[in-house]
Amino acid sequence: MTVYFWHRTRDREVTLDLVAETFTVMLESVERYDPVKGTARQWLYGIANNQLKRFWRNKIVSMNARRRLGIQTPPTATTGWEEIEAAEDRIDAERMVQALDRLPVRSREAVRLRVMEQLEYCEIAQQLGCSPKSVRDLVFRGLRRLRTEFDVPGYVEDKP
16 A cells, blocks of 8 residues: 555655555445455555545645745655755756866776766776776775765775
């Protein structure tokens, strides 16, 4: 049941609420269950489907009312953070570009080819005209420098 709601809402709190509401309705109406009309599973998923329809109807009505009244809804624990996350992503991307620009040219190129292009060490070695061991060292040193620049706590160093 939880998976059913999760795939349709992608919101943990809504999923848990819908599961609880579905089982509440099921328990309140168990005497009306008729096995002739279908299995208990079909009956339960029918209730779940009705709860989901009610949820979406109420959400649409609420959104339309807020829009008409010009009410801005503040972000909750699980929704409404898209603009904030997009801004953070832009800031992080700018920081990353600046940090990459400060790397030595060969390290920057090795990191770019390994991380962004996801090439194997031997392929990078051919492009840079050096050994795969040298590429591993370049990537390792470049990533280590980026890590110290971003000061990532709890990072476990993965040596080549």
